[in-house]
Each structure stands twice: as structure tokens, then as C-alpha cells.
Amino acid sequence: MTDERDAAAESSDHGPFHTERAVDLYADRMADAALFSQERTAVERYFTEPGGSVLDVGCGAGRVASLLADRGFDATGVDVSRPLVADASDRRPDLDFQLADVRTLPFESATFDYAVFSFYGLDYVLPRAERLAALRELYRVLNPAGVLVFSSHNSWHPFVPLSGRDLLQALKDVWDLYLRPKNRDRLLSRYKVESVPLGEVEIYLSNPIHQWLQLRKCGFTPLDVVGRHDDVRRFFERDPHYVAKK
Known part of the structure; x- marks a missing residue:
């Protein structure tokens, strides 16, 4: 073990x-x-x-x-x-x-x-x-x-923004997790590619x-x-x- x-x-x-x-x-x-x-x-x-x-x-x-x-x-x-x-x-x-x-x-x-x-x-x-x-x-x-x-x-977050600041983050997440090229073919998938300060990582x-x-x-x-x-x-x-x- x-x-x-x-x-x-x-x-x-x-x-x-x-x-x-x-x-x-x-x-x-x-x-x-x-x-x-x-x-x-x-x-x-x-x-x-x-x-x-x-x-x-x-x-x-x-x-x-x-x-x-x-x-x-x-x-x-x-x-x-x-x-x-x-x-x-x-x-x-x-x-x-x-x-x-x-x-x-x-x-x-x-x-x-x-x-x-x-x-x-x-x-x-x-x-x-x-x-x-x-x-x-x-x-x-x-x-x-x-x-x-x-x-x-x-x-759920990108589609129910809770404040003006939240709206900006929600728009960023919609682009990052759904619309940018690396995620367009993952639209209905729980697996996404996220941009983080250290680069790009796959997430669930x-x-x-x-x-x-x-x-x-x-x-x-x-x-x-x-x-x-x-x-x-x-x-x-x-x-x-x-x-x-x-």
C-alpha cells in the first residue's frame, strides 16, 4: 500500500x-x-x-x-x-x-x-x-x-449574478468556461478548462x-x-x- x-x-x-x-x-x-x-x-x-x-x-x-x-x-x-x-x-x-x-x-x-x-x-x-x-x-x-x-x-453562478461586482465575474466565467475556443466543444460537459494565475487547468x-x-x-x-x-x-x-x- x-x-x-x-x-x-x-x-x-x-x-x-x-x-x-x-x-x-x-x-x-x-x-x-x-x-x-x-x-x-x-x-x-x-x-x-x-x-x-x-x-x-x-x-x-x-x-x-x-x-x-x-x-x-x-x-x-x-x-x-x-x-x-x-x-x-x-x-x-x-x-x-x-x-x-x-x-x-x-x-x-x-x-x-x-x-x-x-x-x-x-x-x-x-x-x-x-x-x-x-x-x-x-x-x-x-x-x-x-x-x-x-x-x-x-x-449556477454565471447565470445568477448577485451584485454588480458579481456580474463582472459572471461574464468572465461565461467566457472562460463556456465560450472561449477550448471550451466550446465542452458546452454540456462538467469538464472545463479554466484560466488561473498559474496557467490553464482542467476542472470539474x-x-x-x-x-x-x-x-x-x-x-x-x-x-x-x-x-x-x-x-x-x-x-x-x-x-x-x-x-x-x-
Whole structure:
């Protein structure tokens, strides 16, 4: 099993998130590191065990793990990017950061009270079968009644802008995900090519109903969709954060 996990991590060692440019970008984001408002709400609402163990999946430079550790949680971080794991370890040598793939985590079953997969990380696990494998693996490593929080792209967002600023982002997303040449033949597909600061990456495009069905398929009980808004508008935000319980 260890060999399989090492092989999975090694085979993922490519792409824009595995470069020194990625390290520089994440370093800039760490300058004024803070939990996103949705993350903060989810943590304060659902991470109720003081000192509970947390797995930060797709930890990058360690933003979430570091901030949760500072709140008193026992935080561990994993990422498939070797340069980012090294950077996170250098920043916080007191925390455990490991090179690992979310589909083959190097932990025993029922190890963590909580898991966080931020910054759309799950959407980069392709194809759909691998996305489901990732969710099932997270289910495995969570303790009974453990809680998972993650963000995902929302296919509903471009068509229900919530503000003037949202409208500009919605128009950009319509062009980026539907109209530009690389995505025109993917109009009805959940697989899109997205432009990000590090280049272009393929993503899986979900929405609240679709995502809740996937969570149930993988054994989870969906608890909440957390957004910047507390009302129905949160279902149409660009980056809804999902909360689910084992």
C-alpha cells in the first residue's frame, strides 16, 4: 500500500502547481493569511471539538493548517506538490506536512475529527470517478461523525449574478468556461478548462444539488452550504463551501 501511495504522489508531480512560480504565488497569499469568510463560518459552526485533529488537504503553503493550529487544533497538511509541501514545512516546522494524494492518503481509517479541502482543490481531481474516490478516501480517514469542509466551482453562478461586482465575474466565467475556443466543444460537459494565475487547468464543474448527491453517494450526510450570504443567495455564489458529516 505504501508503494502505491508513493507512486500516486510521484505520478502527480507535474502541472502548474508543482513549480517554483506556484511557491511564489502561495508565498504572496501567505503574507496576510486568513481564513476565507466561508471557511471561518464553517470552522466556528462545525469544528466544535477543542484541540480536534484536522487534515488540510491540498494544503499548499500551509495557510489553513497554520491558521487552524493557531486556533488550537491538531493540524496535518497534505499536498501532491512537492515544492509547496517543502515550503509549508519550512514555514511551520512544528506542523506535519506530507507529500500525498487525496485518493490514497497515508493514514489509518478514522484518524481525523475534521478535514478541509479548500481553494477548489477537489475540482482538480479528475475524472469524476477519481473525484468520488477522493471523497470516499476522506470519508475513510474521518472519525465517526467527522466533518468535511470543501469548496467547489458552481455552474449556477454565471447565470445568477448577485451584485454588480458579481456580474463582472459572471461574464468572465461565461467566457472562460463556456465560450472561449477550448471550451466550446465542452458546452454540456462538467469538464472545463479554466484560466488561473498559474496557467490553464482542467476542472470539474459542480453545483449544490449535484454536489450533495455526490456526497450521499460516497456515504456522507450533507449538512450545509456556507457562503458569504446566509440566505438562499449562497446557493448561487461562485465558490460555495460544502459541509458534510461522516
